[in-house]
Amino acid sequence: DQQVKQNSPSLSVQEGRISILNCDYTNSMFDYFLWYKKYPAEGPTFLISISSIKDKNEDGRFTVFLNKSAKHLSLHIVPSQPGDSAVYFCAASTSGTYKYIFGTGTRLKVLA
Amino acid sequence: DADVTQTPRNRITKTGKRIMLECSQTKGHDRMYWYRQDPGLGLRLIYYSFDVKDINKGEISDGYSVSRQAQAKFSLSLESAIPNQTALYFCATSEDTGYGYTFGSGTRLTVV
Numbered sequence: 001d002q003q004v005k006q007n008s009p010s011l012s013v014q015e016g017r018i019s020i021l022n023c024d025y026t027n028s029m030f031d032y033f034l035w036y037k038k039y040p041a042e043g044p045t046f047l048i049s050i051s052s053i054k055d056k057n058e059d060g061r062f063t064v065f066l067n068k069s070a071k072h073l074s075l076h077i078v079p080s081q082p083g084d085s086a087v088y089f090c091a092a093s094t095s096g097t098y099k100y101i102f103g104t105g106t107r108l109k110v111l112a
Numbered sequence: 113d114a115d116v117t118q119t120p121r122n123r124i125t126k127t128g129k130r131i132m133l134e135c136s137q138t139k140g141h142d143r144m145y146w147y148r149q150d151p152g153l154g155l156r157l158i159y160y161s162f163d164v165k166d167i168n169k170g171e172i173s174d175g176y177s178v179s180r181q182a183q184a185k186f187s188l189s190l191e192s193a194i195p196n197q198t199a200l201y202f203c204a205t206s207e208d209t210g211y212g213y214t215f216g217s218g219t220r221l222t223v224v
Contacts, residue, residue, distance in 0.1 A: 009152070034212045043116070043202055043215030044155070089154060091212070098143055098162065098206065099170070100213070102155035 006103035019077040023090035030092035038087045118216035133188045135203030143206040144186040148199040193223040
């Protein structure tokens with residue numbers, strides 16, 4: 001059973017607009033969440049994180065929102081740039097386990 | 113030099129053959145992980161190790177084994193490769209859960 005789900009396999013957005021990537025989870029014990037970005041032929045790279053004690057974390061153009069009651073998090077990229085075109089994975093962890101469960105990924109394409 | 117180095121980058125092997133994928137890291141971290149990526153399934157955890165003497169099975173360990181030769185080295189073996197082990201394999205290392213993982217560039221394995 002998939003504990004972390006990204007229901008949109010792909011997303012296309014115009015350059016300069018907002019990209020919103022969504023992630024749902026089922027395990028209420030998850031208390032730390034990450035987003036990774038992956039380019040072809042490279043390993044995933046860390047993008048932004050959020051702890052369950054917060055509902056928002058911002059880093060430049062990237063903001064992650066967490067809705068614990070809905071077991072939902074989202075990544076907002078504003079403004080979107082062509083270089084943001086990549087596969088984005090969300091990941092979740094429970095404190096003390098030191099391992100992450102990943103979602104299936106969303107391929108973002110930013111159109112120039 | 114990369115923080116996490118995986119060898120080989122690409123490998124084609126025949127069904128029934130034994131193959132080893134190697135991973136080394138220069139981050140000085142204790143925790144190391146092996147994941148595989150399949151289309152539509154995201155990243156799934158195969159094995160993880162929290163120090164040289166600590167090895168743990170992940171979600172999908174059947175058909176795989178690992179060896180933690182040193183703090184910096186963590187290898188993954190397929191004792192008798194089968195076609196459904198064709199995937200992209202990633203090694204990762206972690207300092208602690210708050211910082212997420214640093215991934216290698218991956219090994220693309222094809223079993224024919």
